[in-house]
Amino acid sequence: MEPDHLGLREITALVERGALRPVIDTAVPLAEAARAYEIGERGRTTGKIVLTVV
Incomplete structure (x- = not known):
């Protein structure tokens, strides 16, 4: 697979x-992070699960 520079610009x-x-x-x-993984494993999310770094 090659990078698609035009697609990335779009x-x-x-x-x-x-x-x-x-x-x-x-x-x-x-x-x-383990809790985030468990949330994802349930398969009931409607978006992304984000890990925050403080």
């Missing part, structure tokens, strides 16, 4: 315009 433009935004279901501190 995605960047969408993000910068606010037309593409990630949906975050849960934010969990890095120290609780």
